[in-house]
Structure formats: structure tokens, C-alpha cells
Amino acid sequence: MENQIFILVVEDELEVMDALVNDLEEFETHFPIEIANSAAEAEQVVQHIIDSGSTVGLILCDHVLPGKNGVDLLIELQNENKTKDSRKVLVTGQAGLEDTVQAVNKAHLNHYIAKPWSKEALHDVVIQQLTDYVIRRKLNPLPYMSILDAGRLAESLRDNPLTDH
Amino acid sequence: MKSGFILNDRKTILRFIQRAIDDNEELKAHVVKLKKGTIVFKQGEKLPFLYLLLEGSAKLTHTRHDGSSLDLVKLEPGHFVGLVAFTTGNASLTTCSVLDDVTALKIEQREFEQYVNDHPRLRHPLQQLMMNNMTDRFLKNVELESRMNSLNKELEKEGEELKNAYQQLEDSHQRLVHQEKMATLGELVAGFAHEVNNPAAALLRSSEALKENFVHSSKNDPLELMFRIGLESEPVSSVDVRNRMLVMQKQFPFVNDRSTVRKLAQMPDKAIEIIDSSRKKIPIDQLIQQFESGKLIHNIKVASERIANLVKSLKSYSRQDNNEADMIDIRLGIQDTILILSNRIKYLDLNLNLGDLPLTCGRMGELNQVWTNIIVNACDVLPKKGHLEISCQFEKPFIKVIISDNGPGIAENIIDRIFEPNFTTKNQGAEFGLGLGLAISNEIIRKHGGKITASNKKEGGAKFEISIPVKNC
Numbered sequence: 361m362e363n364q365i366f367i368l369v370v371e372d373e374l375e376v377m378d379a380l381v382n383d384l385e386e387f388e389t390h391f392p393i394e395i396a397n398s399a400a401e402a403e404q405v406v407q408h409i410i411d412s413g414s415t416v417g418l419i420l421c422d423h424v425l426p427g428k429n430g431v432d433l434l435i436e437l438q439n440e441n442k443t444k445d446s447r448k449v450l451v452t453g454q455a456g457l458e459d460t461v462q463a464v465n466k467a468h469l470n471h472y473i474a475k476p477w478s479k480e481a482l483h484d485v486v487i488q489q490l491t492d493y494v495i496r497r498k499l500n501p502l503p504y505m506s507i508l509d510a511g512r513l514a515e516s517l518r519d520n521p522l523t524d525h
Numbered sequence: 526m527k528s529g530f531i532l533n534d535r536k537t538i539l540r541f542i543q544r545a546i547d548d549n550e551e552l553k554a555h556v557v558k559l560k561k562g563t564i565v566f567k568q569g570e571k572l573p574f575l576y577l578l579l580e581g582s583a584k585l586t587h588t589r590h591d592g593s594s595l596d597l598v599k600l601e602p603g604h605f606v607g608l609v610a611f612t613t614g615n616a617s618l619t620t621c622s623v624l625d626d627v628t629a630l631k632i633e634q635r636e637f638e639q640y641v642n643d644h645p646r647l648r649h650p651l652q653q654l655m656m657n658n659m660t661d662r663f664l665k666n667v668e669l670e671s672r673m674n675s676l677n678k679e680l681e682k683e684g685e686e687l688k689n690a691y692q693q694l695e696d697s698h699q700r701l702v703h704q705e706k707m708a709t710l711g712e713l714v715a716g717f718a719h720e721v722n723n724p725a726a727a728l729l730r731s732s733e734a735l736k737e738n739f740v741h742s743s744k745n746d747p748l749e750l751m752f753r754i755g756l757e758s759e760p761v762s763s764v765d766v767r768n769r770m771l772v773m774q775k776q777f778p779f780v781n782d783r784s785t786v787r788k789l790a791q792m793p794d795k796a797i798e799i800i801d802s803s804r805k806k807i808p809i810d811q812l813i814q815q816f817e818s819g820k821l822i823h824n825i826k827v828a829s830e831r832i833a834n835l836v837k838s839l840k841s842y843s844r845q846d847n848n849e850a851d852m853i854d855i856r857l858g859i860q861d862t863i864l865i866l867s868n869r870i871k872y873l874d875l876n877l878n879l880g881d882l883p884l885t886c887g888r889m890g891e892l893n894q895v896w897t898n899i900i901v902n903a904c905d906v907l908p909k910k911g912h913l914e915i916s917c918q919f920e921k922p923f924i925k926v927i928i929s930d931n932g933p934g935i936a937e938n939i940i941d942r943i944f945e946p947n948f949t950t951k952n953q954g955a956e957f958g959l960g961l962g963l964a965i966s967n968e969i970i971r972k973h974g975g976k977i978t979a980s981n982k983k984e985g986g987a988k989f990e991i992s993i994p995v996k997n998c
Contacts (some may be wrong), residue, residue, distance in 0.1 A: 373823050374760030374761070374762065375760055375827060375828060377760075377763065378791075378820075378824065379824070381787070386783045387885060388782070388783050389782070392783050393783070393784075393787070394767075395763040395765045395767075396763050397762055397764070401763060401764065404766075417863060424868070424871065426872050427872075427909060427910075432669045469686075496673065517810075
């Protein structure tokens with residue numbers, strides 16, 4: 361499990377989690393998926409991923425959760441170095457305007473997906489966000505050409521030729 | 526007691542004077558006749574004459590700054606005209622016009638002293654009459670002053686009443702608006718519920734039909750067994766999934782792909798046993814797919830049932846179809862309310878203690894509004910995992926519903942006012958900050974012949990007690 365880029369899904373309703381993970385399965389060849397039913401569990405999972413030498417590329421997070429809510433979790437993760445660069449997406453049908461404004465301003469929310477989602481829209485968001493992550497972290501884009509946005513990755517390769525990869 | 530000197534009867538004095546005039550040619554020459562409508566003098570003029578009215582009548586009119594005029598007094602025989610201006614030497618405050626043809630003794634100001642001296646028979650009656658006039662006016666003044674005072678008081682009272690009436694009007698207007706809103710909401714909900722029921726039913730029926738496609742009653746076929754187990758499987762928490770993934774990786778070391786491991790991790794032992802025993806004959810992917818198909822159909826069924834239940838509660842909660850008073854079980858209303866608010870109270874520690882209740886005559890939709898208002902208020906102040914307790918019991922002849930929380934409670938200085946209309950502790954423009962919730966609740970319970978009270982618990986937190994008398998419709 362070393363040097364992998366994880367997708368973390370935080371959702372408390374098990375059926376909904378099931379459906380989300382099902383829809384994300386195709387990414388798992390390159391981006392292993394981790395799941396958590398609460399913010400507290402998500403924090404542990406993040407720690408575990410970091411400890412094993414991997415990173416979290418994308419967090420998909422529900423808002424209404426037991427204990428700490430999704431927006432607060434994202435704000436906290438934004439303030440920690442290890443997850444500062446992780447792309448953050450809120451997947452919810454319930455966050456009010458105020459919560460969402462908070463998430464945008466304080467958690468640097470990258471995207472908002474309203475429930476119910478469509479598989480195409482979800483895939484689109486995940487591809488764009490993970491592409492952003494790969495480019496920002498200046499990772500070797502070649503392994504991801506087949507699954508992410510190849511055009512943008514190639515462009516970034518032209519701007520930043522690989523050196524020590 | 527009448528003194529011989531002080532004649533306070535105007536007519537008697539006038540008779541003296543009339544006689545004196547009749548006896549004296551010089552005085553007679555000073556008697557003038559003025560026709561009806563004649564303006565004797567105008568407001569603002571200095572008066573060179575003083576008139577003593579002998580016959581007829583005149584009125585004094587005061588013109589105000591805004592141009593409107595006010596009739597002040599009607600002058601009758603025995604009255605002086607121009608008395609104030611005459612004695613003060615100031616300009617007249619009034620205009621004098623003749624009402625009925627007047628006969629008057631016209632006395633020139635500067636000659637007044639002389640008249641009095643020249644005609645001793647006139648002196649005393651004139652002085653008496655003047656005194657009498659002054660006293661009259663003073664009395665009138667006192668009377669006016671006191672009338673004005675009581676008028677002012679009346680006006681003040683009326684103003685106060687008007688203010689109250691306006692406030693009441695405003696309140697009932699707001700209540701009407703709220704009622705209208707609730708009625709519209711009810712209609713919307715009823716229509717919405719009806720519309721959502723159709724797709725929900727379609728989902729449910731389709732999932733059942735889909736199931737038939739997989740089931741061929743060959744009980745020993747491992748593929749079909751996997752499907753059936755999938756149909757009955759329950760979702761697994763993320764912690765269990767993670768732990769079981771490690772176990773599965775050991776048990777099936779040849780499975781490399783993480784998605785498959787996760788699927789195995791979510792299967793019950795029965796399914797794992799079947800995979801173990803039949804994977805030599807049937808590809809493992811097929812077995813997993815069968816299980817997943819069963820699980821997906823199960824998920825569709827569970828989700829569509831949830832929709833149907835929510836819709837059912839929404840319908841009975843709003844009771845748009847029937848807001849007539851009916852024999853109702855209050856507990857059902859409380860349960861519907863809780864389901865409708867499940868999103869708000871999802872992570873509260875809810876303690877529901879609904880004892881046996883007799884049916885009673887009431888309006889379910891309205892009572893549900895009361896439970897909603899109180900519960901929503903509690904949710905607004907409770908932290909996550911706050912404690913909410915709802916209980917009901919029958920204390921003959923009352924049904925008693927108690928809703929309490931462990932929040933900050935209600936400040937003692939406002940606790941007496943929370944049922945007043947427009948009383949709110951929430952900021953203006955907040956979602957639920959109309960300040961009508963508890964006032965309307967109070968009104969609804971009152972209409973049911975019951976009572977609602979609020980208090981703070983000794984151990985902290987607010988407590989609402991509602992008692993409704995049991996009766997037949």
C-alpha cells in the first residue's frame with residue numbers, strides 16, 4: 361500500500377455509501393478507495409493512510425454525519441499539512457447555504473455534488489479533481505493518462521517536463 | 526345668600542340700566558341698532574367701543590392660524606361685547622358678528638369713566654354687570670379647562686385602545702398568513718405525496734419483478750443461492766468492512782483487485798462458504814456478481830420502502846385531506862412528526878415513552894404543528910447528541926404530553942412571554958424566527974380545551990407540558 365493515492369468516501373448511510381463506492385469502482389485500479397461512516401473514523405483512516413506512506417487525493421464527504429459534520433471535517437483536513445492538497449468535494453442534499461459558504465471559504469471546497477447524483481457527473485468531478493491533484497503535486501502523470509484527463513495531463517507535462525521521475 | 530348690593534341676576538341689572546337709559550336723552554343717543562349679519566369688529570382690531578347688549582344676540586368667532594374658524598360664545602342681552610379688549614387695551618382676539626338684530630348701548634372707551642361719573646344711576650349696575658360678565662367667563666373657562674382635561678384623557682384612552690386594536694389586528698393578520706401558508710403547504714404536500722407514490726410504487730414493483738428474473742427455484746444452484754443471500758444481506762459498517770477486508774485478503778490471496786476484496790468483505794459467512802466450495806467450478810466473479818445483484822435489488826426495495834413510508838407520514842402528518850376534528854390517537858401524530866423531523870433529530874439522543882392513550886376528539890394536523898414547533902425549538906438549541914425526551918400518558922381526564930430537553934433551558938426573564946405572539950429569541954430573518962410558533966401552539970391547544978406550560982427542569986433544560994382533556998366528537 362505504499363505511495364498510493366487514495367479516494368476517501370465519508371458517508372453515514374450504509375446503502376448510500378454502497379451506491380457511491382459502486383459508482384467509483386472503476387477508479388480503484390489506480391486510486392484505492394477507503395470508506396468511513398463518521399468524521400472521527402475518517403480522521404483515523406486518513407492517519408492510517410499517511411502512516412503507510414500514501415496520500416489522500418480526493419475526499420468525498422457527506423454533510424450530515426454523526427458527531428462532527430462534514431464541513432467541519434473538511435475545514436479541519438484543510439488546516440492539516442498532510443491533507444492540505446487533498447481535493448475536497450461535498451456530496452450532500454442537506455447542507456444549507458451558510459454551511460456551504462463556510463466550506464468554500466474555510467475548507468477550500470473544490471466541488472459540490474448534490475444528491476441524488478448521476479454516475480456520469482460523479483465521474484466527471486472525480487476525474488477533474490484527481491487530475492488537478494496529480495498536476496498540483498507535480499506527480500508523474502503517465503500512469504494516470506488512461507483514467508484521468510489525458511489532455512490536461514499532457515499539457516502539464518509540456519509545461520513541466522519530467523526531471524527526476 | 527343674596528346680598529343687597531351684589532346683584533348677580535343679569536336680567537334684573539339690565540332692567541335697571543334700561544330704565545336709566547329711557548330716562549336720559551343723552552344716553553338714548555348712544556343706543557345703536559345693528560342688523561343681523563353685521564360685523565361689529567374683527568379679530569386683530571383695537572376696539573374704540575364697548576357695547577352692552579340690550580336686545581338680540583351676537584357671536585364671537587376666533588380664526589386660527591390654519592384659517593379655520595371656531596365659534597366661541599353666543600352673547601345675549603346683559604353681555605358686554607369687546608370687554609376683554611376694552612379692559613386690556615389689546616387688539617381683539619375675536620370677530621363679533623350679529624346673529625339676531627341687536628340693540629346695544631355703545632360706549633366710547635375714553636368716555637367710559639365720564640359716563641359712570643355723569644350717570645350715578647348707571648355706575649353700580651354697570652359695575653355689577655361687568656363683574657357678572659367676568660365671573661361668567663371665568664366660570665366658563667374653568668368648565669372648559671376641566672372638559673378639555675377629560676377630553677384629553679378620553680383621547681389618550683382611545684389612542685391606547687386603538688394601539689391595542691391595531692396590535693391585535695396585526696397579530697391575527699400574521700396568524701392568518703401563517704394559517705394560509707400551512708394550508709398551502711398541506712395542499713403541496715398532499716399533491717407531492719401523491720406524485721411521489723407513483724414512482725415509489727414503480728420502483729418497488731420493478732425490484733420485485735427483477736427478482737423473479739433471477740430466481741428459478743433451483744435451490745442447489747450456487748449462483749442462485751448467492752443471489753438469494755444477496756437479497757437478504759444487510760449493509761456492513763465501514764469499520765467492519767475494513768477489518769474483514771484484511772481477513773478476505775488472507776483467505777483469497779489470488780484476488781488482487783481491491784474492489785473485489787471489498788465486496789467479499791461485505792458478504793455474510795454463508796456466501797463466503799459457497800464461494801469457497803464452488804469457485805473451482807464457477808468463476809468467482811460470477812458468484813460475486815450474483816450476490817451483488819441480489820444486494821442491489823434489496824437496496825432498491827429498502828430505499829423505495831423508505832420513500833413510501835416517508836410519504837405516508839408526510840400525508841398523515843399534514844392531514845390536508847381531513848383537518849376536521851376526529852377521534853384520534855395522539856401517539857400516531859407524535860410518531861409521524863418524529864419521522865418527518867428525522868433529519869433534524871437524527872443524531873439527538875431521543876427517548877420516546879408513549880404510554881397507552883385513549884382516543885380523543887381533536888385535529889391531528891394542528892396538534893402535529895404543536896409537536897413540530899416544540900421539537901424544532903429544542904433542535905435549534907441542542908448540541909449534537911443532545912437529549913430529547915417525549916412522553917405521553919393518560920391522567921384521567923387528561924392526556925398529558927411532556928417534551929423536554931437538556932439544552933440551556935428558557936431564561937427566567939422571558940419564560941412568561943414565550944407564548945406571546947411575535948416573541949422570538951432568534952435573529953430576524955432566521956429560518957424559523959417568525960416568533961409565532963409557540964403562540965400558535967398555545968392557540969391550538971387552547972382550542973382543544975387544553976393547556977400548554979413551559980418550565981425549566983431542576984437539572985437543566987426546558988420542559989413543555991401539554992394537557993388535553995379527553996372527549997368525544
